[in-house]
Amino acid sequence: MKGRVVACKEYGKPFEIDEYEVPTPEPGAVLLRMTQAGICGSDLHVWRGDQVNVQLPPGGRVMGHEGTGVVEALGEGVSTDSLSQPIKEGDRIVYAAVFPCYHCHLCLRGDTNWCVNRGYAPAGVWPYFTGTYSDFLYLPPRHPLFLVPGELSDDILGPVNCAMGTVTTGLMRAGLREGQNVVIQGAGGLGIHATAMAKDMGADRVIILDRLTNRLELAEEFGADHTINIEEFNTAETRVQRVWELTDGRGADVVMELVGRAELLAEGIDMLGNGGTFVEIGDIVAGREVSIDPSKLLRGKNIVGSLMYRPDLLPTLLNFLVKNRNKLPFDKLISHKFPLAEVNEAFPQAEWSQRQTEITRAVLVP
Ligand SMILES: [Zn+2]
Numbered sequence: 001m002k003g004r005v006v007a008c009k010e011y012g013k014p015f016e017i018d019e020y021e022v023p024t025p026e027p028g029a030v031l032l033r034m035t036q037a038g039i040c041g042s043d044l045h046v047w048r049g050d051q052v053n054v055q056l057p058p059g060g061r062v063m064g065h066e067g068t069g070v071v072e073a074l075g076e077g078v079s080t081d082s083l084s085q086p087i088k089e090g091d092r093i094v095y096a097a098v099f100p101c102y103h104c105h106l107c108l109r110g111d112t113n114w115c116v117n118r119g120y121a122p123a124g125v126w127p128y129f130t131g132t133y134s135d136f137l138y139l140p141p142r143h144p145l146f147l148v149p150g151e152l153s154d155d156i157l158g159p160v161n162c163a164m165g166t167v168t169t170g171l172m173r174a175g176l177r178e179g180q181n182v183v184i185q186g187a188g189g190l191g192i193h194a195t196a197m198a199k200d201m202g203a204d205r206v207i208i209l210d211r212l213t214n215r216l217e218l219a220e221e222f223g224a225d226h227t228i229n230i231e232e233f234n235t236a237e238t239r240v241q242r243v244w245e246l247t248d249g250r251g252a253d254v255v256m257e258l259v260g261r262a263e264l265l266a267e268g269i270d271m272l273g274n275g276g277t278f279v280e281i282g283d284i285v286a287g288r289e290v291s292i293d294p295s296k297l298l299r300g301k302n303i304v305g306s307l308m309y310r311p312d313l314l315p316t317l318l319n320f321l322v323k324n325r326n327k328l329p330f331d332k333l334i335s336h337k338f339p340l341a342e343v344n345e346a347f348p349q350a351e352w353s354q355r356q357t358e359i360t361r362a363v364l365v366p
């Protein structure tokens with residue numbers, strides 16, 4: 001049996017779709033049949049060529065990291081998920097989208113998302129199915145995986161192992177507490193999930209910024225108390241002033257950068273009240289710089305970076321979805337579906353940089 005794998009062979013060129021023999025899982029491994037894979041902001045960075053300073057592996061880079069699938073085959077010795085629930089062929093699975101080495105000092109202390117040996121999956125190297133823009137995904141032995149609760153529909157599972165895990169970890173690293181004010185820069189997939197999770201964690205006011213009206217409206221449906229359209233508030237000064245007004249002169253306790261623009265760090269620090277925390281998540285492209293005035297940090301303002309999540313967060317996220325599935329319109333998050341074969345049509349449509357798009361989250365379906 002063969003399956004398709006999407007790879008980026010050269011920046012700025014269309015992705016290529018290659019076919020490989022589907023591997024039989026080795027003992028301890030699991031093969032998933034992908035059911036959907038999200039187009040995340042970081043995938044758009046690769047497609048756009050923003051990461052031109054990051055060298056591609058020799059045969060290209062396998063694309064896609066977030067997504068969900070069903071068990072296609074279990075390797076010898078695998079009969080349960082990571083929480084000892086029995087699993088069998090056809091069961092729906094959410095797996096950790098971080099593939100660390102489990103060997104370095106950071107992995108050993110549990111920070112697998114900061115693994116020093118993590119790299120981009122090379123195309124054409126066994127077991128081939130190492131990204132989610134594929135018919136299958138190979139989970140190596142001991143890789144964390146979780147059975148999906150029956151109450152959850154397929155369509156709300158795609159973003160769990162990227163957007164939702166990432167923003168939840170960011171809020172936890174900021175130490176968000178009951179009654180605090182949260183500002184979210186960017187109402188894409190990350191921002192919408194951050195809104196819902198911040199409210200669930202006890203935030204009093206969530207204020208979200210974006211230029212796309214449809215995204216801001218969706219954020220309101222997910223619990224945002226205030227929206228700031230940056231087309232209207234089109235300078236940093238007016239946006240900062242607006243945040244201080246909307247927080248009754250207290251400023252934000254947490255600001256999350258989910259867009260990937262360095263200058264939002266400087267802007268976000270000015271939105272924070274003393275003691276508040278700026279969480280950097282969106283700036284995944286190296287080489288962008290911003291200058292800040294360090295004296296602004298003296299009264300307890302913090303800057304923390306956050307990337308992905310620890311795998312033990314995933315069951316918590318699934319429980320969050322079960323708890324909120326009838327309260328929040330998760331079914332609206334995925335606005336567009338494209339067949340995997342149309343990956344090169346899907347990306348230009350999902351592009352939001354410097355333009356309007358009606359897409360909130362697009363997924364590829366094998
Ligand atoms: Zn992602």
Ligand SMILES: [Zn+2]
Nearest residue numbers: 101104107115
């Ligand atoms: Zn490691």
